[in-house]
Amino acid sequence: MRLADAHTLEKDLLTTSAEPEADHRLIEQLAGWCDRYTPWVAVDPLGAALADPDAALICSAGGFGGDAGLLLDVTGCGHLYGEGEAGERALMADLVQRLSRHDFACRAAMADTAGAAWALARYVETQAGLFCPPNHQREALAALPVDGLRLDPGTLETFLKLGLRRIGDLYSIPRAPLSRRFGDLPLTRLDQALGRKDEPIEPRRPPPAFRSRISFVEPIGRAEDIAAATERLLDTLCRQLEQASLGARQLELALYRVDGSVGRTAIGTSRPNRHAPKLMKLFGERLGGLDPGFGVELMILSAPEVEEWTGAQDSLPDTDTPTRSSWNEDGTLDLADRLALRLGAENVVRLAPHDSHLPHRVQVAVSFTTPVPEGAWARLASMKGPRPIRLLQRPEEIKVTAMMPDEPPRQFQWRRHAHRLVRIEGPERLADEWWHPRPRGKTMPANIVPPVRDYYRVEDDDGGRFWLFRDGMRNNVKWYLHGFCA
């Protein structure tokens, strides 16, 4: 129906433009909020596909706006609310009640399969029908219209023409003619809804293997309370990790605020860790940036990334007694973790030697977790030639005065200061590494002379020592300052 027609029919019609993007954002936010019930939350893929205007219409019902859906796999989550089936009912009631508190009108249904729950939530008429007891989806679905099977409008129309109005009508039809007439989809959907065929739910975020949660009767807001709660969560989680003999590489803390929003923060460690005080120190950096808003009613700590535990046994004290034996055993790596968390990992580096005879390629900054082999530097230091004590990240061009173009310089000008040279050592000729492929994957043509640099160590009349080089040959000579000598 066109908007003009709608206006003719209903004078007081209120219209706003559709905002599928905003709808999608909202549903993502809601999905994040649903993490409080289970880590296994997915946005209904059909709804998401429909939010994209270019996507082919693959389903009659569902979609964006009022018809969007979320799928929650709550297997094993009901026990937080009560025993067995009662717990699952309580969970569902809690979900609906909390959502309505935030002014969301919603219908939630629970069944053994995602397909059945999808159909029940949309087409069941009684309140009691929303909860389908285990293994009863066949009876529960029989009376629902075929629209509940998540099929395209064309198929549904044909179903109606053939008099197949209810899902139950399909039960008695032989499968072979049905699939010949309509393709595989209707049968697949039916099997998925009845649990005869698996339907994987793709969670929004990979569910963590380890998590601990703490919920508060009264919302908390003070920073100390949040820190204390974090400490308790860490204790629980670290005990879980200890039992599994694993260590966390990444931890995520989620704060569920009373207004329905979720604040998250994450920390990473450079090696598997399960030492609660150390992890707490890392969180200490981050907690300050978390806004409790009007109060926090639930906190969940999860470990999305875990690794085999490699450290010492937990019973040994490892923080109070300083050991100065090796890089890994002392507190340095924990320190580096903390610094990297605040300054960014690219700003905390170690220097590793690189096999090259070009002085500026010899040292590379590597991540602080990379081990630098023992004695690697000692081998390099035995290499010939004077080297600077500081190396400019990029050589700076200087103006040079020399008697003859090929002669060593007598004076150079750098940053508006002239340096008259009295002592010179050199040249040390270094050619480019022609045996390495060029950046574009080409080796150099044989007839071109590879760029060579003539390095000089020079001293000016004030005693300042510099490291210069001449680049290029006869006609096109350029001089650069590349470092400072001690």
Add this chain to the structure above:
Amino acid sequence: MPVISPSAFAPPVATPAANDAHGLTPSLREQVRRLERAHSVQRAGRMAVPLGLPAIDALLPEGGLLTGALHEIEAGPTASGRVAAHDGAALGFAAHMLGRFNPGTILWCRQPLLGGDALPYAATLSAWFNPARLLIVTTRHEEDFFWVMEEGLRTPGVAAVVGETRAADPTAGRRLSLAAEKSGIPALLLRPQPAPPQSVCTTRWRVSSAPSAVAAVPSPEVPGIEMLGAARWQVELRRNRFGTPSVEEMPTWLLEWNDETRHLAVVPQAQHRSAGPLRQRLVG
């Protein structure tokens, strides 16, 4: 209990009765004690590492650099009085100090300069210590810079903390000094330019490069130009807390670094080649 120990600088020892008479409460006494931390009694039992240069070590407390302390090394002006073009000599002297301290991680904090950032060159530093021990941290803000240094000073396993900065914040300097004192980890502040002497460092050194020694190799064919000899540094001890007072107000030495034998030595006065102008500058 007498809280103020006898020392040349301390006030006369007061009896507890006298203290009470003056109304000195224990907390006040504690405050006095804290104020007097600077005095030599408090540093009893503190460790020092000799520099390996007897002439200098003789002046330093405990015969060397105190480990739990803040030391400042600044790049001095050149012999002609110009601002030094670079701090290579100061860096070399700092590296020599680092090589003398305990083994362990060296936390190196830097603030990148806007134009022409020059990293220390590890292959050269390996003459003094294994560069694999370096953990290099780059910070954008001054607060972060001092925070990193303090965190390093609190971490067991860190052998020394080095900070390259132009910032001279007396509060930060005080905090660093206290943190170093508490943990026994040495802190070095490396300054590319002389900074106002505000911080409470234990020693402050001014190091500038001096003309190198006469080379053993004859000069090349280019007239008027000689070969480079061993690097020489003019080192001035500008502050020496707890140390032995010397005859000169600011004792100065000429050091020679031989990068082949990896040996740092004091050049005897008589061998100063350019003694004339150098003396003049020191007097002026």
